[in-house]
Amino acid sequence: MTMTAERQKPVSDEDLVRGVRAGDRALLARAITLIESTRAEHRARAERLLETLLPATGGAHRIGITGVPGVGKSTAIDQLGVNLTAQGHKVAVLAVDPTSSRSGGSILGDKTRMARLGQDPAAFIRPSPTSGTLGGVAQRTRETIALVEAAGFDIVIVETVGVGQSETTVSEMVDVFVVLMLPGAGDELQGIKKGVLEIADIIAINKADGDNRDRASRAAAEYRSALSILTPVHPAWKPPVTLVSGLANQGLDELWRLICEHRRVMSEADAFAARRREQAAGWLHDLIDDGLRAAVTGRPAVRALLERLEGAVRAGRRTPQSAAAEVLAFAGLAVNMPATGTTS
């Protein structure tokens, strides 16, 4: 069932650009497949494509949504997306899941997870690039955001599951970061993942319906109390806690209102565009760091040396300094190690 660029008729760069700009879903999908490819000639084409489309990007409201498995992310995003397309929006849903083993073309899983949005002609759902480093998955997702923006989608939802650093990574590519939480109180609140409260712009307690309503309200009060002693992401915006039910379609209009209110407040504080500029600069530095690191990890002989020396450092037989110097020298990068301090 997978449809990939390789098995299809070749398409010229010009046709790909025109197709994406016209919102042609088949060509958009092929463009995304192209940027997900690791082949060198595909990467070169992908970079040209992104450079050409650059002036057409940036038009979407970029929304990150996270939550642990079982919190009801798919149901909530499905319902929120359907509500938004009903209002005339074009909604793209992307995913960042570095543990994903789904193939790049198999989007049936996601279409099934979001049954109504998957059938919605105003929506476009794309699963996570397949397993790889979080940095690599994130890079592809940032590029895919640019593509769907060039294709005219005005809302991009980037979904992530709470694995490793994936929430922080996603929060650094979106305008607003929404954390879905389970209703519960007291002990049930324990074990919130490190740092997630601190990067949340909005917290939504999901499944706040029926018998859960009271527990969800108590949970909201506890989260508000915890948030009150943390520095917010931006001084102009105090992260609100709201109740939603994806299943019952309750509270999602209020959640959307808060997302738009966040944009208004941040724009008035000159912080909306500034966040995007910082993100772009941070992305540039990440790419340079990744490229530099590939000088080590991309070469099997260097990687083997690093693994051997790391074992010696862990065992206390080598200093990190001498091991690092040996790895860099072997990689042909015996640059002067940076240092501070002075003997004036």
Added chain:
Amino acid sequence: MTMTAERQKPVSDEDLVRGVRAGDRALLARAITLIESTRAEHRARAERLLETLLPATGGAHRIGITGVPGVGKSTAIDQLGVNLTAQGHKVAVLAVDPTSSRSGGSILGDKTRMARLGQDPAAFIRPSPTSGTLGGVAQRTRETIALVEAAGFDIVIVETVGVGQSETTVSEMVDVFVVLMLPGAGDELQGIKKGVLEIADIIAINKADGDNRDRASRAAAEYRSALSILTPVHPAWKPPVTLVSGLANQGLDELWRLICEHRRVMSEADAFAARRREQAAGWLHDLIDDGLRAAVTGRPAVRALLERLEGAVRAGRRTPQSAAAEVLAFAGLAVNMPATGTTS
């Protein structure tokens, strides 16, 4: 008043090693000055010195202490240090302050800040390496920890002020991380720096004396409540909140008991040595990353290009991809950019 290696009689590597091992304070200070030097021949000597001393390192209990300016860090560390030397311990106090503008040799400031410990023959106080990148300051401090351990100090206190990422950096070079907080409650608790509660192994409310006692107790209750919904650093250790007064020498014995209890619990969970092994491996990777990054930032022409392209990326005129590729190519590092995903 500054005494630097340059103005003193040269000392051989062998004498330096012997002097440090014998706990000779003057030679220990010279060894630290050597590792803080940025001169290439000093760095080479410093690396040989550290490699030679490696088997003699690792013997100290490494304690990180942070807190905002005004929390009374110096008074608390002065008193805690004096209590510990009275029990027969040898205590070294180092600082990580990337904003420091004190010269490498001027330790009078710190000796004045810690009036009694500065006069204590069983204590050794060394200020932060002078201003530089946090990474560079941290590197020198890690190396200084090794030197004072080789000199026989069995307790190393690494002090940091809450600037940028300095707390996280220090928490990654110590066995236990203590956060000093001001007494206060409600609104006064607001504005805790992001992440600091999440890396704390022990929280101590300082200035919990006299009229402050009640406010400190209320603050402790609030911190306990906030901590109860955060995942602890290690499942075996739930960070306790305790009251101290550096000025009145109250609660410092209990703080020390908690620090030792933390070591016992972590050792039983096989997590004490494991934390050090992870730190050493992380340090190796940091050093390699720093060395790689120096291929960009250490060369003025590359740095100038990066600054120009970063401006274009921020303004939305260039994609981060093409800018990163241009910087890497100019730096002679046109390695294949890493990528994930597949078109299988």
